[in-house]
Every structure is written in structure tokens, then in C-alpha cells.
Amino acid sequence: xxxxxxxxxxxxxxxxxxxxxxxxxxxxxxxxxxxxxxxxxxxxxxxxxxxxxxxxxxxxxxxxxxxxxxxxxxxxxxxxxxxxxxxxxxxxxxxxxxxxxxxxxxxxxxxxxxxxxxxxxxxxxxxxxxxxxxxxxxxxxxxxxxxxxxxxxxxxxxxxxxxxxxxxxxxxxxxxxxxxxxxxxxxxxxxxxxxxxxxxxxxxxxxxxxxxxxxxxxxxxxxxxxxxxxxxxxxxxxxxxxxxxxxxxxxxxxxxxxxxxxxxxxxxxxxxxxxxxxxxxxxxxxxxxxxxxxxxxxxxxxxxxxxxxxxxxxxxxxxxxxxx
Numbered sequence: 001x002x003x004x005x006x007x008x009x010x011x012x013x014x015x016x017x018x019x020x021x022x023x024x025x026x027x028x029x030x031x032x033x034x035x036x037x038x039x040x041x042x043x044x045x046x047x048x049x050x051x052x053x054x055x056x057x058x059x060x061x062x063x064x065x066x067x068x069x070x071x072x073x074x075x076x077x078x079x080x081x082x083x084x085x086x087x088x089x090x091x092x093x094x095x096x097x098x099x100x101x102x103x104x105x106x107x108x109x110x111x112x113x114x115x116x117x118x119x120x121x122x123x124x125x126x127x128x129x130x131x132x133x134x135x136x137x138x139x140x141x142x143x144x145x146x147x148x149x150x151x152x153x154x155x156x157x158x159x160x161x162x163x164x165x166x167x168x169x170x171x172x173x174x175x176x177x178x179x180x181x182x183x184x185x186x187x188x189x190x191x192x193x194x195x196x197x198x199x200x201x202x203x204x205x206x207x208x209x210x211x212x213x214x215x216x217x218x219x220x221x222x223x224x225x226x227x228x229x230x231x232x233x234x235x236x237x238x239x240x241x242x243x244x245x246x247x248x249x250x251x252x253x254x255x256x257x258x259x260x261x262x263x264x265x266x267x268x269x270x271x272x273x274x275x276x277x278x279x280x281x282x283x284x285x286x287x288x289x290x291x292x293x294x295x296x297x298x299x300x301x302x303x304x305x306x307x308x309x310x311x312x313x314x315x316x317x318x319x320x321x322x323x324x
Contacts, residue, residue: 003216003223007239014242022095040076040106044120046178047080050207051124053308054174057267059205062126063087064173067199069162069192070180073099074106075154077178082153083110083117083133084124089153090167092160100145104137107152111137163191165199172199175206182211183246186258193262197311206264206309210255213303215247216240225303226277230287251295252302259309268308277301 054061062085068078071091075098078089110117111134118125133152140148149156175196181189196206213225228236228249240247250258252271259266278301280286292300 003220003227006216006219007245010240010244011242014244022097038074038102038106040074040079040110041116041120043074043076043178044080046209047077047084048121048124049209049306050077050174050176050178051081051084053207053268053306054205057205057308057310059173059203061086061174065171066090066174066176067162067165067167067172067196068092069175069177069196070183071098071156071158073097074102075149075156076106077176078154079107079110079152080121083126083129084121085126085129086153088155090155090157090165090172092156092162092165093158094161096158098145098156098158103145104140104148107133107137107140107148163188163195165195167199169198170201170204172196173201173204175200175204176208178209179211181208181255182248182250185246185248186250186254189248189250189255189258190262193259193264193309197263200311202311204311205267206307208307208309210252210305210307211303212251212305215245224277224286225274226286226300229292229300230289232289233291236289251292251299252305253295253299255305255307259307263312264309265312266307267310268306270306271302272304273298273301274303275301277303 051061061081065087066078066081066089068075068089068091071078071093075089075091078086078091081089111130114130117130136148136151146156181192184192193206200206214223214228217223217225217227228240228247231239236249256266256269277286278297281297281300288300
């Protein structure tokens with residue numbers, strides 16, 4: 001869909017009463033957006049990426065408790081983490097976006113295509129969890145979705161604020177998100193990270209994947225991944241300041257700074273740089289709003305990044321960075 005048309009439709013949906021707006025936006029996603037041909041396989045890279053980066057730092061995700069910021073329509077990452085041995089994932093959303101039909105369809109697909117699942121997860125897959133998933137699906141239609149999810153290690157909470165969880169101090173092993181924090185204001189990110197630091201166990205880790213790209217470019221190939229950096233804040237607010245498409249436009253250096261100021265050491269930093277955009281920035285052919293003009297070209301050309309954070313020890317600066 002052409003990005004200006006998508007912006008108009010989203011802004012129109014945002015003007016409706018909350019439930020009507022949510023219903024309209026869901027219909028739009030199912031008809032034209034990411035949910036049109038929804039597949040849980042798209043999230044296997046996310047779950048494996050979280051799992052493997054935890055192990056890279058000699059931590060153990062098996063039998064661990066996770067806290068996920070931003071569930072979305074289908075809690076596939078928590079489900080896959082459970083299939084790989086996680087004890088439990090508490091997953092929260094400010095709004096109740098979860099779709100029962102899509103969630104059950106995703107669970108049935110994973111259970112039905114076991115060879116593909118085994119091929120993707122490899123030795124990470126816990127075989128008896130797959131058998132348990134099949135057993136739970138036999139009676140899923142007769143039970144509330146919250147009960148179905150709880151039996152596969154998922155504690156879904158919505159509406160719930162990731163900045164005010166009510167969870168006991170130091171009781172979570174891993175604090176995670178995948179393509180969520182780019183949709184949250186800087187003040188809210190600070191509050192979410194502060195809460196994450198409070199609930200993380202002393203040896204816990206925060207693992208976050210951030211998509212810095214213009215999300216309009218995902219469905220409109222006529223614009224590039226940094227197209228939205230040309231707009232001044234007031235212009236961008238008018239185009240995409242609604243609750244369905246909000247993007248903070250923070251860049252990779254901003255997230256690193258915010259994480260350090262929140263009291264975290266940066267253990268893994270894996271930015272992905274778009275070389276074509278980097279070349280265009282070097283030739284100064286891409287227009288930039290004032291707030292982005294002083295940033296280094298490699299920062300502006302970073303379209304995605306993995307960040308793995310560890311609560312900083314007392315008396316220790318939060319400056320450790322391992323870049324891969």
C-alpha cells in the first residue's frame with residue numbers, strides 16, 4: 001500500500017472510539033498488512049536470536065522465566081521459547097491486541113509441521129514439549145485462550161504496562177522485546193528499562209531487537225528505510241503520530257545512550273547497516289530533518305540492531321560493548 005494512503009487510513013482509524021478503531025485497524029492488517037498471510041515461521045528467527053544470544057553470554061534460557069514487552073496479535077516468541085525449554089514467559093501489552101483465532105492457527109501449524117520446526121530449532125527443541133503442544137490443542141477450542149496459553153508456559157497480561165508490572169524484585173531471568181521499542185516514546189523506554197532492571201535477577205539479561213527503519217517502507221517499495229528522517233517532528237506527528245503507527249525515530253546511538261543511562265552495561269551490540277543508504281548519505285542526496293543532520297552517517301544508515309544488556313554492577317561504569 002502506498003505510504004500516504006496508509007497514513008490516511010491509520011489516522012482515520014485512530015479518530016474512531018477505541019474498540020471501533022482497533023477493529024478497523026485489525027481488518028486493515030488482515031486485508032492489506034502484515035496479517036494478510038500471517039505465518040508463525042516469521043518469528044522463529046526472533047526466538048532463536050534471543051535464545052542463542054543468551055547462551056553466547058554463558059547464561060541459560062532453559063527453565064528460565066522471561067518477561068516480554070509487547071505481545072502483539074500472536075505470542076509466537078513466547079511459544080517458541082517454551083518449545084525450546086523456557087519455564088514461563090510473562091508477556092504484556094498496553095492494549096489487548098491478541099487474536100484467539102490467529103494464535104490457535106499458529107499453534108496448530110507448528111504442531112502439524114514438526115519436521116520443519118525440528119529443522120529450524122535443531123537441538124534447541126525439547127521433544128516432549130512438542131508432544132504436549134499437540135495434546136493441549138486437542139481441547140483448546142473448549143477452553144479460554146488464557147488457559148490454553150498458560151498450559152504452554154505463557155502468562156498473557158493485557159492491558160498491562162511494562163513500566164509498572166507489579167512483579168517481585170529480581171524475579172525475572174530475561175527481559176525481552178522484538179520490534180517493539182521503536183514504537184515507544186523515549187520517556188516510556190526509560191521507564192520500561194528501569195522496571196526491567198528492577199525485576200531482573202542479579203545475573204539476568206535484557207535482550208531487545210529494534211527496527212530503526214521507516215515502517216511505511218515495509219509495504220511501499222517506492223521509499224527507502226530512512227525516508228521518514230526527512231520530516232521535521234511536527235510533520236511526522238501529523239503523518240504517523242497515531243497509536244497504530246507511532247515511531248519514535250530514535251537512532252541506534254540514542255538507544256545505546258538510554259540503556260547506559262538506565263544503568264545497563266551493553267554486552268552485545270549488533271547493528272545492521274544498509275550500505276546503499278550509507279553511500280547515498282555520503283553523497284548527501286538524502287534530505288534530513290534538523291534533528292538528524294549532526295548524526296554520523298553509519299548511525300543514520302543503521303536499520304536494525306540487537307542489544308543485549310546486563311544490569312551494571314555497583315561502582316562499575318556501563319560502558320562495556322561487545323560488537324559482533
